[in-house]
Amino acid sequence: MTDSHEDVSDLLPLxxxxxxILLSLAEGQKHGYAIIKDVAEMSRDRVTLSTGxxxxxxxxxxxxxxxxxxxxxxxxxxxxxxPRKAYRLTLRGQRAVQAEVNRLxxxxxxxxxxxxxxxxxxxx
Amino acid sequence: xxxLIPAILYWLYRLSLRAFPQGFRAEFESEMLEVFDSxxxxxxxxxxxxxxxxxxxxxxxxxxxxxxxxxxxxRKQRTRSVFIQMMRxxxxxxxxxxPDGRFSWGQTLLETSLLIVFAAxxxxxxxGHFAWIPASWRDLGTGVGGVLxxxxxxxxxxxxxxxxxxxxxxxxxxxxGHSLILAQPMRxxxxxxxxxxxxxxxxxxAVYVHLVVQPLPRFLQAVGRSMALDWTRLxxxxxxxxxxxxxxxxxxxxxxxxxLYFALALLVMGVGALAYARSxxxxxxxxxLVGGVTGVLVLAVLKQLAVQxxxxxxPHRWLVEVSWLSAGWALMVALLLLPMFASLxxxxxxxxxxxxxxx
Numbered sequence: 375m376t377d378s379h380e381d382v383s384d385l386l387p388l389x390x391x392x393x394x395i396l397l398s399l400a401e402g403q404k405h406g407y408a409i410i411k412d413v414a415e416m417s418r419d420r421v422t423l424s425t426g427x428x429x430x431x432x433x434x435x436x437x438x439x440x441x442x443x444x445x446x447x448x449x450x451x452x453x454x455x456x457p458r459k460a461y462r463l464t465l466r467g468q469r470a471v472q473a474e475v476n477r478l479x480x481x482x483x484x485x486x487x488x489x490x491x492x493x494x495x496x497x498x
Numbered sequence: 499x500x501x502l503i504p505a506i507l508y509w510l511y512r513l514s515l516r517a518f519p520q521g522f523r524a525e526f527e528s529e530m531l532e533v534f535d536s537x538x539x540x541x542x543x544x545x546x547x548x549x550x551x552x553x554x555x556x557x558x559x560x561x562x563x564x565x566x567x568x569x570x571x572x573r574k575q576r577t578r579s580v581f582i583q584m585m586r587x588x589x590x591x592x593x594x595x596x597p598d599g600r601f602s603w604g605q606t607l608l609e610t611s612l613l614i615v616f617a618a619x620x621x622x623x624x625x626g627h628f629a630w631i632p633a634s635w636r637d638l639g640t641g642v643g644g645v646l647x648x649x650x651x652x653x654x655x656x657x658x659x660x661x662x663x664x665x666x667x668x669x670x671x672x673x674x675g676h677s678l679i680l681a682q683p684m685r686x687x688x689x690x691x692x693x694x695x696x697x698x699x700x701x702x703x704a705v706y707v708h709l710v711v712q713p714l715p716r717f718l719q720a721v722g723r724s725m726a727l728d729w730t731r732l733x734x735x736x737x738x739x740x741x742x743x744x745x746x747x748x749x750x751x752x753x754x755x756x757x758l759y760f761a762l763a764l765l766v767m768g769v770g771a772l773a774y775a776r777s778x779x780x781x782x783x784x785x786x787l788v789g790g791v792t793g794v795l796v797l798a799v800l801k802q803l804a805v806q807x808x809x810x811x812x813p814h815r816w817l818v819e820v821s822w823l824s825a826g827w828a829l830m831v832a833l834l835l836l837p838m839f840a841s842l843x844x845x846x847x848x849x850x851x852x853x854x855x856x857x
Contacts, residue, residue, distance in 0.1 A: 405533075406529055406530070406532075406533040407532075407533045407536045407537065410533070410537070422555055423559075424555050424556045424558075424559035424560070424563065425530045425533050425534050425537070425556065426518075426530075426556065426559055426560050426563030426564070426567075427559045427562070427563050428533075429522075429526045429529070429530050429563075430522075430563045430566050430567050430570075432526075433522060433525070433526065433567070433570070434566075434570060437570070437574075458532075459529055
């Protein structure tokens with residue numbers, strides 16, 4: 375897909391719920407209910423998404439071509455046999471997650487370096 | 499816990515989904531209901547506190563989700579609209595860009611309500627008795643009017659560059675009308691002359707940016723492209739001057755029993771705006787606006803007949819009033835038609851350039 379080669383830097387920084395949704399989808403395709411549970415688990419219940427927030431974010435991510443919708447058979451749910459909509463990362467979405475992770479790592483590295491220097495400075 | 503509370507919660511949730519835009523609902527409503535159903539089953543097993551927490555979470559996050567969803571829907575619609583505009587080759591396309599009031603009554607009411615609400619506010623500020631406001635504060639109005647008049651043109655141009663929607667144009671007309679017709683009547687002639695020059699300048703700029711892409715500054719190019727999309731928007735903007743003119747024409751309403759004529763004039767003005775918003779062709783749109791102006795001025799003449807009495811008793815005053823109103827009508831109609839004439843002249847110029855280039 376040509377879009378996946380586009381620069382994703384204009385999408386950064388990602389909002390925390392958006393980042394967590396993308397992270398949740400990084401390990402494989404999921405449906406809405408699984409995403410809500412996974413995001414809550416990853417954030418240790420600090421970020422609990424409502425369905426409105428989740429689907430607003432999913433709609434935006436679909437528009438930005440960061441995720442795509444797929445259908446999976448619902449064997450365990452309330453309508454066995456009926457295909458259920460799930461979401462998965464696109465290549466562009468993977469690039470966006472990676473770019474956000476790099477950005478956060480750089481930020482943390484800078485903060486650690488500065489704090490380390492400060493500690494050294496205060497120790498002198 | 500019985501099933502009553504989850505059932506009520508599910509019903510309320512289903513109801514709340516109606517607040518989302520139609521396109522969003524069509525795409526996600528069934529999924530959202532399914533997910534909420536699963537969450538409800540899970541939380542019901544954890545007790546009534548968990549169910550309450552789930553309901554509260556949905557409720558608390560709903561407004562922000564709604565705002566973001568509507569903002570995105572609006573942006574998508576705007577992008578589509580701009581895309582349609584860019585697809586049009588001719589700067590003088592006969593139809594303004596959709597979506598607008600031509601296809602939706604909701605949009606029609608939006609396009610006209612701002613004019614009517616602003617006109618009512620204008621009437622209130624002119625005729626209202628604000629004795630409770632200190633005299634020194636009331637004097638501030640003149641100064642503020644002057645500042646607003648100075649700001650009107652730059653703000654208007656900025657709005658044009660960002661392709662402001664059609665309903666915003668009469669608001670600019672009302673603002674300019676209040677500042678230059680009501681607050682400072684002595685500057686009326688300056689206003690007419692500067693408007694004529696400004697419209698021709700905008701018309702030339704609109705053609706220039708379509709025929710010669712450079713070297714105007716980008717801001718002026720944006721203004722020109724916006725102007726070229728639909729000339730009648732500018733006419734609608736001039737229509738916004740009408741409330742100020744109505745107030746001037748009925749300026750003795752508070753002394754005489756002319757309220758009926760005044761109310762009728764405002765009604766005719768509103769009908770003209772409504773007809774403009776619903777018309778699908780430019781001649782019909784301009785006809786609606788000219789009809790509105792004519793109706794208002796005819797009512798003003800009728801009012802003069804009723805109040806001044808037969809012209810034989812006070813011919814001088816009667817003639818002065820009717821002359822003033824006729825001149826106002828002629829100038830207003832000229833202003834409404836000006837964008838059309840400007841576009842015709844520019845089109846002829848463009849055609850002659852094309853013919854010269856092909857020859």
